[in-house]
Amino acid sequence: MQTDFDLYDYLLIGHGLAGAMLARELRGRGHRVLVYDEPRPDSASRVAAGLMNPVAGKRFALTWRALDTLPYAVAYYQDLGRELGANFLVEAPILKVFGSAQEQQQMVARAAAEPWAGFVAAIDTEPIAQAGLLAPHGGAWLRGGGYVRVAELLTALAQQGRAEGWLREETFHWEALVSDAAGASYAPGRLVARHVVCCQGAAALDCPYFAWLPLTPNQGEVLNVEVPGLTAAQALNRGAYVVPDGPGRFRVGATYRWPPFAPAGSSEGESELTERLAGLTPLPYRVLGLRRGTRPAVRDRRPLLGRHPALPWLSVCGGFGSKGVSLAPRLAALLADHLGGQGELWPEADVARYYKLYPADLPENKPRISSLG
Structure with a gap:
C-alpha cells in the first residue's frame, strides 16, 4: 500500500446520527477512524426534534x-x-x-x-x-x-472530532476512490482505509455504489413556536408531536412529504402543523420559524446495514427514517460487531435483503482498481 498515505481502519462518509454513532462505536473499540462530512442544514438529523x-x-x-x-x-x-x-x-x-x-x-x-x-x-x-x-x-x-437534543449532540461531537483530528468537514468525492482487495485509497485526502462506510442519510442516493437501493428522500418539516403557559413537563403526541425546546418554546412536527417537495417559501407545512398544534392546545402561539429536512426512507421502512454485495471493503449504514434517535446507538453497535466478525445483523435491517436489486453490470457500480502500492 501507499507508504506516504495515512492509514485508517475505517473511513466513514457522513456525520449525522448514523455516522456519529458508528464513529464513536468504532473508535471506542480501538479502531483508527476518519470521518468526512459536509454539514448540510437540511439533513434529517439536524432538523429532527429527537x-x-x-x-x-x-x-x-x-x-x-x-x-x-x-x-x-x-x-x-x-x-x-x-x-x-x-x-x-x-x-x-x-x-x-x-x-x-x-x-x-x-x-x-x-x-x-x-x-x-x-x-x-x-x-x-x-x-x-x-x-x-x-x-x-x-x-x-x-x-x-x-x-434528545440532536443538534447540540452532533455539534459537540463535531467539535470533539475537529479537535482530535478524526473529522474532516469537507466534501467527499466518491469518484476519487480507488480500491484493491486490501481496501480503498482516497488521493484527495492522502489516505488508505481498510473499510469504507456510507453514512450519508438521504444523500446516499449520490453514492454510485449504492444507487440501486430502494432509498427514497422524504421531506419533513418542523415548526418552532413559542406557546406561553404550555407545560414543558412532557412531550405531547396526537397527529403531531410537541417537544419542549427551552422556556415557553416548542418544536412541532413533523410533516411527511414525498417528491415533489414543497418549494422554499411555501407555507403549506406551516399551515398543516399549526392546525395540528391547535388540536392540542387553545393557547395563543407565535411562530418562530420552520425548518425542512430530508429523511432517508426505505421501501419496507427498515434500516439498511451491511456490506456491498460485490465490494467487501464497502458498507452502508442508514435508512433510519424518522426513528434515527431511537435506532442509531443500537444499530451502530450491531454493525460494528458484524464488521469485526463478531455477530450477525438483524435480518430485517440487513442490506442483503435487497441484493437481488444489485445491477452488477452497470459501470458506476465498478470502482476504479488500483494496486495501492
Whole structure:
C-alpha cells in the first residue's frame, strides 16, 4: 500500500446520527477512524426534534424492536452526556392524547394484549385537566423514552472530532476512490482505509455504489413556536408531536412529504402543523420559524446495514427514517460487531435483503482498481 498515505481502519462518509454513532462505536473499540462530512442544514438529523417514542401510529403499536433499541439508547445518551459534560437526553414522559372515544377504546384494548413491557405508565380515560391542554378523551402516559437534543449532540461531537483530528468537514468525492482487495485509497485526502462506510442519510442516493437501493428522500418539516403557559413537563403526541425546546418554546412536527417537495417559501407545512398544534392546545402561539429536512426512507421502512454485495471493503449504514434517535446507538453497535466478525445483523435491517436489486453490470457500480502500492 501507499507508504506516504495515512492509514485508517475505517473511513466513514457522513456525520449525522448514523455516522456519529458508528464513529464513536468504532473508535471506542480501538479502531483508527476518519470521518468526512459536509454539514448540510437540511439533513434529517439536524432538523429532527429527537423524540424517542415507544408507541407510534394510529394502531398504537410498539415501534420496531423497541425492547432492543429504546433502553439501549437511553443508557447510551446518558453515557455520552457524561463523557461530553452535557445533558443531551431529557427523560420526559410522552402523553399520547386520544383524539376520540374510539381511539381511547382501541388503546385500552391493545394495552391488555400487547407486550408493552412497561412503556405505558398509565391510561387516563377521563378528560385530562392540565392548563393549556386539549385532551377531552384522555390519553396514555408513555415512559421509557423522551427526547434528545440532536443538534447540540452532533455539534459537540463535531467539535470533539475537529479537535482530535478524526473529522474532516469537507466534501467527499466518491469518484476519487480507488480500491484493491486490501481496501480503498482516497488521493484527495492522502489516505488508505481498510473499510469504507456510507453514512450519508438521504444523500446516499449520490453514492454510485449504492444507487440501486430502494432509498427514497422524504421531506419533513418542523415548526418552532413559542406557546406561553404550555407545560414543558412532557412531550405531547396526537397527529403531531410537541417537544419542549427551552422556556415557553416548542418544536412541532413533523410533516411527511414525498417528491415533489414543497418549494422554499411555501407555507403549506406551516399551515398543516399549526392546525395540528391547535388540536392540542387553545393557547395563543407565535411562530418562530420552520425548518425542512430530508429523511432517508426505505421501501419496507427498515434500516439498511451491511456490506456491498460485490465490494467487501464497502458498507452502508442508514435508512433510519424518522426513528434515527431511537435506532442509531443500537444499530451502530450491531454493525460494528458484524464488521469485526463478531455477530450477525438483524435480518430485517440487513442490506442483503435487497441484493437481488444489485445491477452488477452497470459501470458506476465498478470502482476504479488500483494496486495501492
